[in-house]
Amino acid sequence: MLTIDRACRNCFYRVFRGRGEIGIVDEKDCKICFGLSGEIPRFVELAEEELKGYEFDTFSVGTKIDYEILEREDELRKTLNHNFKDIKTWLNRRIGEELERRIGKRYVHTGYDVNVIIDTRFDHVTLQVKPVYIYGRYLKLIRGIPQTKWPCRICGGIGCRRCGYTGKQYPESVEEIIAKRALELFEGDGEAFHGCGREDIDARMLGNGRPFVLEINNPRRRKVDLRRLEEEINRYADGKVRVLNLRYSDKEEVRRLKEEEFVKVYRARISSDREIDEGRLRESLSHLEGKIIKQKTPLRVSHRRANKVREKKIYGCKLIWVKGKEALIEIRAESGTYIKELVSGDEGRTKPSISEIMGSNCWVKELDVIAVEGD
Incomplete structure (x- = not known):
């Protein structure tokens, strides 16, 4: 049976509800959190530094905590025979609220633009940035280019003499033409192109265009003037491709485009x-x-x-x-x-x-x- 005779003030109220013969000690001497409670300012600093350069309105916080601390809390919960807020949930909220105060962005639990993951074991922060989704329609005005990137049939995308070490079967695609300026303006690390079906390489896509959603991964910018983006894509496309009616979208629309069957x-x-x-x-x-x-x-x-x-x-x-x-x-x-x-x-x-x-x-x-x- 686990017994605790010393705890920091935070853990005393979190675990023991402020009752019992427990010695209140400094965070670093706490037998429950082993100093984590006192490191909140440090974690907030690390998160704030990592978030610099990203445009966002809302964020969430997650933490990775040493397994021994979590295991010790489980054992303590059985000993006390009552439930209490676990250190992970408590720490997420305290870091989130303090970070909200520091950076002026809204701390939320769902529907966030950025999820801040703090590994408390190594003082390391990673960001899970929600993609930006852009809906539109495209026209393919020339023949001979595929809708999406095709890896070279010989090297499988590694790069060889046959493909000029590009790793691609075709020099360009509708996807690449549309994505280039979008990646630059949103400062994204990569993209995914979701089309409503696809035309053959030797076929044109005319008329009202084909619906698509462009997914920008790890964007540092989230608010780009889509009218400007449309103009820049069409200028770069140089008569090969044209995009129409760009607007912001979401993951649900990607699912809808894939599931619905359009005549x-x-x-x-x-x-x-x-x-x-x-x-x-x-x-x-x-x-x-x-x-x-x-x-x-x-x-x-x-x-x-x-x-x-x-x-x-x-x-x-x-x-x-x-x-x-x-x-x-x-x-x-x-x-x-x-x-x-x-x-x-x-x-x-x-x-x-x-x-x-x-x-x-x-x-x-x-x-x-x-x-x-x-x-």
């Missing part, structure tokens, strides 16, 4: 191995309207996607023009529909397809996404 509208320039009969093509497109098609994972992505059958609805099809062996069509389809395979049939892996209905080999020559509906 997409595509414009495809198709080719055939023979002259296209306009009437026959119109009939084929009409036949597809309202249909549920079945698509096995396309051959072109089978190396990185699970091999399964996906059922997708085709909401509408429209013929724009026919010129010899080429035509321009518009397709409104469920999210995740493989449009190239809807046209070609992908060696029978998509049924029905335009090639199958037409009775000729057709393929997509150019593809654009012209609308992402909803949101």
